Each structure stands twice: as C-alpha cells, then as structure tokens.
Amino acid sequence: MTEEAAPVRAQLPDRGARAVLALARFEARKLLLTVPVVIAFVAYVAWIVWRTRSSWDGYPALQDVDRATQSMPMLVGLAVLLGAARAVVRSERHGTEHHFGVLVLRPWQRTAGHALSVAPAALLTAVCVAGQFGWEALKPGAVGHGSPAELAVGPLTVLGFGTLGVLLGRLTRSAFAAPLLVVVLLFVFVLGTGASEESGLSWLAPVVSVTGPDTLPSDLMGRPAAWHALYLAGAALCLAFLAMAFSGGRGTFVRTGLALSLAAAVTGGVLQARGVAPSPELTAARERASTHPDLRCTEHGGSTYCAFPEWGPRTGTWAGIVDRVQAVAGGAAHDQALVVRQRIDARYGPGTDTAIPASTERHRVTVGTAWGGNRIPEFSSAVAAVLVAGTEEAGSELCDGRMVTVMWLSLSWQDDPMGALRRVRLDDSVSGSAIVLSPTNPLSMTEGQTDVVRRLLENPPAGTGARVKKHWAELTAPGVTTAHVAEVLGVAKPEKADSCED
Incomplete structure (x- = not known):
C-alpha cells in the first residue's frame, strides 16, 4: 500500500496545475465567445479603425498616442468583468456545484482557473493597443516617443476588471451583482468626466488621461506612468488572490501571492501619488523649455528652422509652407530669410492651455508642437503677417488694408482657400468681422x-x-485702406470702412 500511495501523492500537484490550466483554457474560450465580450472587441476594433484613419490630422505625437489607447479598453474590461463573474456562478445557476466535489480541483484552484481565464482577453487588448499605436507610429508625420508604461494601462485595466469579476462572483454567488456593478463602473469611469492629474487620489482610477491643445516633449510629460502600471498590475493580482482566499485557499502560494501583490499595489499607489507633483529637476527643465529652449536648427531655402529634437523631421514640412507663402509675395518679402522657432509654455505641465506671446523680433515666426488641419492656415497666416508687418506683434495689430494682403498670401495657394478661411477664423465664418x-x-x-x-x-x-507682386509696396504700406487694396486687385470695394472696433 505504501509503495502505491507514494507516486500518487507526488503527481497530485502536477495534476492540479495541469487541471487549473485546462480549466483556464476552457473558460477563456467561453469568455472570449460570450456576446458582451465579442461586441466589446468588435466595437473596440471599429473605433480604432474609425479614429486612427484621421487622428491628429496625420501628424501624431507618440507621447499623446500612448495615452489615447487607454480609454476604450475600459469598455472591454466591463464586458470581461461581466463574463468572468457569470462564469464563476455558472455552477450555482445551473445547480451543478455538487458535481465538482469529485474533481481533483479544490474550490480555490477552480477560482485560480477562472482568474487565469481573463488573461487572454488582456492579451488580445494588448494586441489592439499595439495595432493602434503602431498604425500611428507608421504615419509619415509621426514624431515623439511613446511610453511602454502608458501602453500597458489598457491591458492591465482589462485584467483588473476581469479579476474583479471573479472576486465578485465568489463573494456574492449572485448573477445580478455583476450587471449592477458594471452599470456603476460604466457611469463612473466610461461615461463620467474622468480623473484629472490635480491630486494623487485621482490616480487610483484605472485611466488618468489629461489632454491639452499643445503637446510637450516626451521628457517633460512628468506623468508617474510606471508607478501607475505597477499599481494596476498589483491591484489585478491582489483581486485574483483575494478571490482564491475567499474560496478556501490558505496555502503558502495564496498567502505569498496575496502579500506580494498587495505590496506592489500599495507601493505603486503611494509612489504614483508622490509623482504627481513635478520634481525640482522637472520644473527646471520645463522652465528652460519655455524660456530658453535647447532647439536644433536647420536651414531650408535660406530660412532657419529651429525645433525641439523630437520635431526635427517636421522642419521640412514647415519650410514647404513658408516657400508657398513667399512664392505669392512680392518685393523683398519674396526672398526674405525668416527664422521659424518652435515655442511652448511647459511650465504648467500637460493638459494646460497657455497663450504664447507674439515675438517682437523681426522676421521671426513661431510654430507650435501641433500640426495638420487648422494648424496649417494658422501658421501660414503668421508667416504672411511677419512678411507684411515685419514682426508677429506688429502683425497682430494690423487693422488696415494690409490685412487683405496677409490673408491672400496665407490662403490663395491652398487647395481649398475658402475652407481654409473658414477654419482659420475663430467662429468658422466667411462673413462679418472675426478673429484669425x-x-x-x-x-x-x-x-x-x-x-x-x-x-x-x-x-x-x-x-x-x-x-x-507688382503693387507690393502699395499693398503693404502702413495705413493703406481696404478700399484701395480692393481697387488695386480688381474687386468690388467694401461697403464699410476699416475699423478695429468693427
């Protein structure tokens, strides 16, 4: 009897591990084929295709793209939560719980199998995240660098929601608890306003995505993304081990796993809260980038273009716009050498809308970090204003007929001049007075x-x-009236006289 019993006991742990993995594979297959999960992934992929085709007007900054991958996985996570919770209570609903007593798996091992079954959904989410990010990165106008920690948020969110569903199923044994929780989480995390970066408490949410009109260089972002990823991973594992503990798991494996995962979650949570406030080094770097930035300068066609290192490949695109504006200009402006410098205000971090003051230096043009879409006529208008008025500050004060010359230089060469006129005006109008x-x-x-x-x-x-070109000096003379400009260019005169207060 002793000789026969020894090998059986030696093989039980191995059999248990194989059985857990077999259960995980079975449940993972059923989970991925449930209607809510299928719908969620189809919607997720459709959203990626719809959004990525025209996102950022074809000129993405990858330090923005990585954060843009985080929101939609929450919808997938809610579907996985619902499916995982229903799988855990399936035997209760069908009255087959007593049949599991004859199996080699103990209750906590079955729970481990259910917890492992959500991993393929998280991996599939990671594939979608990689596809979205890769698509953006392969666009010719892409610049910057993404963060692996930011990219991990989506898959870790799905993993965390899935293990939460397993824990909920073990705690409540109810088929109605998961749908109710999904509704609550849907309104809190998906349909709500979302968290902000103003406090460490807000980083306890799965996704903290704050966007602004201007992109910062990747080394100035200052987000505690790595600690947040550790927090999410620790929380997901902690929920899984808690579910095993509530299912009767009291062994060393469960206790050690619970302690380590809890330590990881607490460590990540504490350190991400500390990382919300910028360090003195980051504050100093943002100040330098705002006031005395370290730019890389190159020459194109006689003009100088200075950009942050990550935006270096975009200087050729800026030069193309300058060349087209100067091509329709006359006099000295046709060949005037300009200095185009990239300027940002990074002192308040990402997500802030700050105004860049106009430059008072002659023949200097400012360009931001965003590009494409409306940014093109905005930049061409700035170039035209400097060519006509000499400086950005003087251009912003134009109120006479020279404004007609500025807008002709800025828009006449574009594929859709009237569309560009509409986009460059604050109220999207083509009539009446407006801000450009x-x-x-x-x-x-x-x-x-x-x-x-x-x-x-x-x-x-x-x-x-x-x-x-022939009447350039006349069309750019200070004080020239709009009526005179219209007469020179051969169009009807305006009914109203020039007035800055019009």
Whole structure:
C-alpha cells in the first residue's frame, strides 16, 4: 500500500496545475465567445479603425498616442468583468456545484482557473493597443516617443476588471451583482468626466488621461506612468488572490501571492501619488523649455528652422509652407530669410492651455508642437503677417488694408482657400468681422476686409497674383485702406470702412 500511495501523492500537484490550466483554457474560450465580450472587441476594433484613419490630422505625437489607447479598453474590461463573474456562478445557476466535489480541483484552484481565464482577453487588448499605436507610429508625420508604461494601462485595466469579476462572483454567488456593478463602473469611469492629474487620489482610477491643445516633449510629460502600471498590475493580482482566499485557499502560494501583490499595489499607489507633483529637476527643465529652449536648427531655402529634437523631421514640412507663402509675395518679402522657432509654455505641465506671446523680433515666426488641419492656415497666416508687418506683434495689430494682403498670401495657394478661411477664423465664418487664429496673438479681420478677401478667394480676377507682386509696396504700406487694396486687385470695394472696433 505504501509503495502505491507514494507516486500518487507526488503527481497530485502536477495534476492540479495541469487541471487549473485546462480549466483556464476552457473558460477563456467561453469568455472570449460570450456576446458582451465579442461586441466589446468588435466595437473596440471599429473605433480604432474609425479614429486612427484621421487622428491628429496625420501628424501624431507618440507621447499623446500612448495615452489615447487607454480609454476604450475600459469598455472591454466591463464586458470581461461581466463574463468572468457569470462564469464563476455558472455552477450555482445551473445547480451543478455538487458535481465538482469529485474533481481533483479544490474550490480555490477552480477560482485560480477562472482568474487565469481573463488573461487572454488582456492579451488580445494588448494586441489592439499595439495595432493602434503602431498604425500611428507608421504615419509619415509621426514624431515623439511613446511610453511602454502608458501602453500597458489598457491591458492591465482589462485584467483588473476581469479579476474583479471573479472576486465578485465568489463573494456574492449572485448573477445580478455583476450587471449592477458594471452599470456603476460604466457611469463612473466610461461615461463620467474622468480623473484629472490635480491630486494623487485621482490616480487610483484605472485611466488618468489629461489632454491639452499643445503637446510637450516626451521628457517633460512628468506623468508617474510606471508607478501607475505597477499599481494596476498589483491591484489585478491582489483581486485574483483575494478571490482564491475567499474560496478556501490558505496555502503558502495564496498567502505569498496575496502579500506580494498587495505590496506592489500599495507601493505603486503611494509612489504614483508622490509623482504627481513635478520634481525640482522637472520644473527646471520645463522652465528652460519655455524660456530658453535647447532647439536644433536647420536651414531650408535660406530660412532657419529651429525645433525641439523630437520635431526635427517636421522642419521640412514647415519650410514647404513658408516657400508657398513667399512664392505669392512680392518685393523683398519674396526672398526674405525668416527664422521659424518652435515655442511652448511647459511650465504648467500637460493638459494646460497657455497663450504664447507674439515675438517682437523681426522676421521671426513661431510654430507650435501641433500640426495638420487648422494648424496649417494658422501658421501660414503668421508667416504672411511677419512678411507684411515685419514682426508677429506688429502683425497682430494690423487693422488696415494690409490685412487683405496677409490673408491672400496665407490662403490663395491652398487647395481649398475658402475652407481654409473658414477654419482659420475663430467662429468658422466667411462673413462679418472675426478673429484669425495664429500660433501666438490672434489677428483680426473687419467685415469689409472679410468681404474683399472672400471675393478674391471665391473668384479671383485674372492676374491677381501678378498685381500683388507688382503693387507690393502699395499693398503693404502702413495705413493703406481696404478700399484701395480692393481697387488695386480688381474687386468690388467694401461697403464699410476699416475699423478695429468693427
């Protein structure tokens, strides 16, 4: 009897491990094929395709892209939570719980199998995250660097929600608890306003995504992403081991796993809270980037373009816009050497909307970190204003007929001049007075100037470009009226006179 019993006891742990893995594979397959999970993943993939095709107008910064992968996995996580909880209580609902007493698996091992079954859903989420990020990274206009810790948030969120579902099933043994919790979490995390970076407490949420109009260099982001990933991983494992403990697991494996995962979650939670406030070194680096940035300068066509290192590949694109604006300019502006410098205000961190003051240095143009879409006519308007007025500050104060010349230089060469006129104006209008956006201080157009510009762009008289170059000095003279500019360019005069207060 002793000789026969010894090998059986030696093989039980191995049999138990294989049985746990077999159960995990079976439950993972059923989980991935449940209707809520299938719908969630289909919606997730459809959202990735729909959004990524035109996101950031084809010019993404990867330090923004990594955070953009975090929100939709929460929807997948809620579906996984629901499926995992229903799987745990399936035997209770079907009245088959007593049949499991004859199996080699003890209750806590069955719980371990259910906890492992959510891992494939997290891995599939990681594949989707990698696909979304890779698609953005392969765009010709992509710049910057992504963070692996930020990219891990989505899969870890799914893993955490899944293990929460397993724990909920073990605690309540109810088929109604999970749907109720899903509704609560849906309103709190998915449909709610979301957390902000203002306090360490907000980082206890799975996703803390704060976006702003301007992208910062990746080394100035200052987000405690690595500690947050540790916190999420520790929390997910802690929930899994708690579920095993509530199922009767009292062995060394469960106790050690629970202690280590809890320590990881607490460590990550504490350190991410401390990391919310920028360090003195980060504060100093942001100050330097805002006031005396270390830019890399290159020359294109006689002009100098200075950018943060991550934006270096984009200088050629800026040069193309400058060349097209100068191509329709006359006089000395046609060949004027410009200095295009990238400027940001990073002192308040990501997610803040700060105004960049206009430069007072002659022939200097400011460009931001965002590009594509509306940023193109905004930049071309800034270039045109500097060519006409000499400085950005003087350009922002234009109120006479020179504004017509500025807008002609900025928009006449674009594929859709009227569409660009609409996009560059604050109110998206093509009539009446309006503010014209630019990287620094905005410009202003009166109603009369808008009328003249609209006529020029909708149906330009033959030879308008040649007349602009021939009468350049006249069209850019301080105090020239909009009516006189219209007469020179061969369009009807405006009904109203120039007025900065119009």
